[in-house]
Amino acid sequence: MYAQVLDQNDSGVKSREDMSEQEQIFQARIDAGEKIEPKDWMPDAYRAMLIRQIGQHAHSEIVGQLPEGNWITRAPTLERKAILLAKVQDEAGHGLYLYAAAETLGVSRDQLTEMLHQGRMKYSSIFNYPTLTWADIGAVGWLVDGAAIMNQVPLQRTSYGPYARAMVRICKEESFHQRQGFAIMMKMANGNDAQRRMAQDALDRMWFPSLMMFGPPDKDSTHSTRSMAWRIKINGNDELRQKFVDQTAPQIEFLSLTCPDNNLKWNEEKQGYDYTDPDWKEFFAVLKGNGPCNKERLGARVKAWEDGAWVRDGLMAHARKNAARTVAKGENENVQ
Amino acid sequence: MTQREALFEFLQHLGDNTLILSHRVSEWCGHAPVIEEDIALANTALDLIGQAQMWLGLAAEIEGAGRDADALTYHRDSWDFRNLLLVERPNGDFGKTLMRQFLFDAWQALMLEKLARSEHKQIAAIAGKAIKEVAYHLERSGDTVIGLGDGTEESHARMQAALDDLWPYCGEMFNLDERYNALILANILPRMDDLRARWLSKVTDIFDDATLVIPTDNFAHSGGKSGRHTEHLGHLLCEMQVLQRSYPGAKW
Ligand SMILES: [Fe+2]
Ligand SMILES: [Fe+2]
Numbered sequence: 290m291y292a293q294v295l296d297q298n299d300s301g302v303k304s305r306e307d308m309s310e311q312e313q314i315f316q317a318r319i320d321a322g323e324k325i326e327p328k329d330w331m332p333d334a335y336r337a338m339l340i341r342q343i344g345q346h347a348h349s350e351i352v353g354q355l356p357e358g359n360w361i362t363r364a365p366t367l368e369r370k371a372i373l374l375a376k377v378q379d380e381a382g383h384g385l386y387l388y389a390a391a392e393t394l395g396v397s398r399d400q401l402t403e404m405l406h407q408g409r410m411k412y413s414s415i416f417n418y419p420t421l422t423w424a425d426i427g428a429v430g431w432l433v434d435g436a437a438i439m440n441q442v443p444l445q446r447t448s449y450g451p452y453a454r455a456m457v458r459i460c461k462e463e464s465f466h467q468r469q470g471f472a473i474m475m476k477m478a479n480g481n482d483a484q485r486r487m488a489q490d491a492l493d494r495m496w497f498p499s500l501m502m503f504g505p506p507d508k509d510s511t512h513s514t515r516s517m518a519w520r521i522k523i524n525g526n527d528e529l530r531q532k533f534v535d536q537t538a539p540q541i542e543f544l545s546l547t548c549p550d551n552n553l554k555w556n557e558e559k560q561g562y563d564y565t566d567p568d569w570k571e572f573f574a575v576l577k578g579n580g581p582c583n584k585e586r587l588g589a590r591v592k593a594w595e596d597g598a599w600v601r602d603g604l605m606a607h608a609r610k611n612a613a614r615t616v617a618k619g620e621n622e623n624v625q
Numbered sequence: 626m627t628q629r630e631a632l633f634e635f636l637q638h639l640g641d642n643t644l645i646l647s648h649r650v651s652e653w654c655g656h657a658p659v660i661e662e663d664i665a666l667a668n669t670a671l672d673l674i675g676q677a678q679m680w681l682g683l684a685a686e687i688e689g690a691g692r693d694a695d696a697l698t699y700h701r702d703s704w705d706f707r708n709l710l711l712v713e714r715p716n717g718d719f720g721k722t723l724m725r726q727f728l729f730d731a732w733q734a735l736m737l738e739k740l741a742r743s744e745h746k747q748i749a750a751i752a753g754k755a756i757k758e759v760a761y762h763l764e765r766s767g768d769t770v771i772g773l774g775d776g777t778e779e780s781h782a783r784m785q786a787a788l789d790d791l792w793p794y795c796g797e798m799f800n801l802d803e804r805y806n807a808l809i810l811a812n813i814l815p816r817m818d819d820l821r822a823r824w825l826s827k828v829t830d831i832f833d834d835a836t837l838v839i840p841t842d843n844f845a846h847s848g849g850k851s852g853r854h855t856e857h858l859g860h861l862l863c864e865m866q867v868l869q870r871s872y873p874g875a876k877w
Contacts, residue, residue: 354655354663361651365868365877366695371674374651378667381660388660423868423877473877481875589656597658600719600773603780607772 302518319520324450327393335519339449340394341410342521344401347387349413350380352586356420357429365423372469373426379462386458390451406591414572417580418498424477424487425495430470432492432499432537438463439533440503448520471540478544492541493549497567503530505569534564628807633688634707635805635814636748637697638850639736640680641708644698645858646729647673648865649716658719665765669726672758679751699869703859704852711794713849713858717787720773720780724787727766731827732798732820734763739815748813767831774835781836788832789840796845798824 305313312332318325325331354377361377364370388398404410415433420426441463445456477488504526516522534553541548552565575583626634651670657663681694692700712729716722737759740752773780799821808814832839848854868877 351655351660358654358656361654362648362864363867365699365875367674367678367698369877370651371671371678374654374667374671374674377654378664378671381655381663381667385660385664476877480877481872483872484875593656593658596656597662597719599777599779599783600658600662603773603776604769606776606780610775 302515316518319448319518323448324453325448326450334515335521336394338516338519338521339452340391340396340401342516343387343391343394343452344396344404345411345413347384347391347401348405348410349416350384350387352412352416352590353380353433355586355589356416356418356582357426359420360423360426363423364426369473376430376466376469379466383455383459383462386455390449390455393451402594406587406594408578408587411576412586413502414575414580415498415502416586417575417583418494419582421494422487422491424474424484424491427470427473427477427488428491428495430466430468431474431540432470432495433502434463434466434470435537436499436502436533438467439529439536443523443529446520446523474544478546488544489546492546496549497571500530500533500564500567501572501575503527503533505572506566509569531561534562538562538564626804626807628811628813629687629689631804631808632745632813633684635808636680636684636687637705638707640677640684640694640697641706642712642729642733643673643680644677645706645708645861646712646726647671647677648861649712649714650722650726652716653719653722662719666722669762669765672755672762676751676755676758679755683747683751695869699866703854703862706849706852706854706858706862708849708854708858709794709797710846710849710855711791711797713855713861714791714794715857717790718783720783721787721790723766723769723773724784725791726762727770727831728791728795728828730759730763730766731831732795732824734759735820735823735827739817739820742815744812770831770837771835774832774837784835785837788837792840793842793844793846796843797847797849800847800850802850 303312305316308316311330315325315331315335325335357373357377357380361370361373364373388401391401392398401410405412415436420429438460441456441460445453445460447453447456474488474491477484477491480488507525507527517525538548538553538555550565552563554563555561556563574580578584647670650666650673653663653666654670655663657666677698678694681697685692685694685697709729711725714721714725716725734756737752737756740748741756743749743752770784774784775781799817801817805814809816829839868875
């Protein structure tokens with residue numbers, strides 16, 4: 290059933306007259322900044338929209354292990370290796386919190402996983418790009434976690450209680466992720482010629498895909514209006530993207546790197562940077578499955594799941610046997 | 626061999642075991658059967674790296690040649706590595722990875738218990754810290770071996786195959802090494818005579834619960850402790866050392 294609602298478009302905000310009494314009360318609670326909790330009444334479309342968003346967010350954390358995991362065995366120092374391992378472990382933990390938040394809405398982790406594996410649910414397009422050098426690990430922390438923070442900080446105030454609370458825990462860890470990424474970039478940018486070349490190359494490849502992480506321009510976004518009325522989403526895509534550019538541009542300068550966007554420049558009048566939009570054709574192509582690593586990323590997750598089936602089955606079978614043994618033992622003791 | 630050289634050897638043995646096993650375990654990142662296992666494996670790998678940093682750091686200090694843990698990690702070739710052959714075995718399936726972990730954890734827990742009583746203060750301190758982590762690893766790997774051994778027909782068969790495959794790499798743990806005699810005399814290293822029997826009793830308990838049978842053939846590979854490794858270690862080092870070797874002198 291979730292598959293259908295996932296494909297449903299945001300049909301815009303209902304006017305007050307079109308709302309049932311229940312819906313009116315619900316909207317009033319949201320407008321008053323109240324949190325909606327799992328046992329509360331909620332419109333089906335609100336539930337469906339949340340499942341879609343939280344599920345995709347969870348999937349992104351899990352798939353996001355792969356591009357960074359790609360460098361753990363090659364990390365250049367023991368300290369960097371430990372930091373990267375801890376970071377990737379955090380991301381798996383984020384996936385767990387988020388699946389748990391989604392489960393409060395009546396969908397299981399296994400159902401969500403199946404939808405991911407069948408291509409019926411998406412994950413963030415950024416993870417379909419490869420990590421080609423060690424500098425990419427810096428750039429992912431700096432830019433990708435940076436963009437994720439930009440997206441997630443406001444979500445700590447989202448209307449659905451379990452989602453908002455998951456975000457509070459996650460945001461704390463994300464800022465450490467971004468700092469370690471920037472620290473790698475600093476080392477690389479201040480390093481030898483080869484390292485500077487890696488750093489510049491990483492920025493060249495990651496810049497526009499990072500801007501894509503905020504989603505298409507608001508005018509083309511199919512889910513924005515109603516999700517904002519319901520406070521599932523707090524800010525517009527363009528607003529967050531601008532904030533991200535404004536934060537990142539001076540950091541690029543600080544690193545003495547060159548932004549691949551020649552039009553990036555400070556606009557005194559709007560008190561923000563002018564920048565070039567990413568290539569939205571590429572964004573939609575990657576979303577459709579035609580990015581550099583889509584097949585590998587999803588393939589790796591499907592393989593992990595299928596190869597792990599005997600492990601999950603084995604542990605379940607053992608747990609059942611154990612439970613049966615405990616019952617039998619209890620009965621024996623009763624007889625005695 | 627002087628006492629200092631012997632100590633350097635032995636500390637590399639401890640550090641290389643955890644370093645190489647950590648590398649193997651970290652290869653699972655993002656590919657485990659369930660997310661909880663991804664997290665647990667990453668956690669194990671992290672603990673093992675931490676231990677490697679401590680043992681190799683101390684090894685380098687004892688050596689006194691201006692090297693550090695990173696230099697030992699990234700700038701030795703396979704013949705200078707002193708890890709057990711067991712820990713460089715490729716991961717295989719999840720069952721084999723956990724079987725390798727269990728066989729190693731059971732040995733490491735006992736070894737650390739002894740080392741925590743060493744008269745060498747730094748060794749005792751490192752062992753005292755690592756012992757808690759390893760107790761947890763052992764509990765977890767032991768439970769998983771039991772769960773999968775006593776699970777389905779398939780999981781049982783896979784775990785028995787893993788045990789059969791890895792058993793010949795266990796004997797090396799207990800090879801008495803006369804290079805260490807001086808250290809034992811100086812109470813830096815404890816006597817190891819009862820190590821094999823205690824290890825065997827621990828793993829036998831777990832294998833009984835797991836309904837797994839210990840192979841009867843006691844043939845044992847060896848060589849890791851003296852630097853004669855399997856073909857697998859060279860490939861592992863190629864991967865691990867690639868950046869340090871490709872860009873000498875670079876700071877990361
Ligand atoms: Fe995350
Ligand atoms: Fe993160």
